[in-house]
Amino acid sequence: MKTAISFSFILPSSSLFTNVLTHIVIWKYRADVEVEVRDEHVRLLKSLKDKIPQVQSLFVGADVLRLPRSFDTGLVAMFHDRAALDAYTIHPEHITVAGLGRTISEQVASVDFEDQVIESTIK
Numbered sequence: 407m408k409t410a411i412s413f414s415f416i417l418p419s420s421s422l423f424t425n426v427l428t429h430i431v432i433w434k435y436r437a438d439v440e441v442e443v444r445d446e447h448v449r450l451l452k453s454l455k456d457k458i459p460q461v462q463s464l465f466v467g468a469d470v471l472r473l474p475r476s477f478d479t480g481l482v483a484m485f486h487d488r489a490a491l492d493a494y495t496i497h498p499e500h501i502t503v504a505g506l507g508r509t510i511s512e513q514v515a516s517v518d519f520e521d522q523v524i525e526s527t528i529k
Contacts, residue, residue: 444479454499462485
């Protein structure tokens, strides 16, 4: 005798979703950059959340896998829209931290994309 199993999923209401623009940046530091300078860069990146009101959420961390293809530090920031990202980009605090990141890195890469997330996950 075969028994049929069925599953039901309750998905959140679409009104719980919001559009976001996600900004991801990764840095591969030059070999000659001291740990203290790297740590200061990460500290300054993390401080942007409290200094730039357009940032909805911001996460910064060091790579934990240390694979040959890995970068050293990554940032994920979320914004309501392109205008918010543009305001972040030209904010004096961001300009300062971005400049530091470029001077201590051999490579910087980024990607920006739009998506929908559950609103409670970005507060």
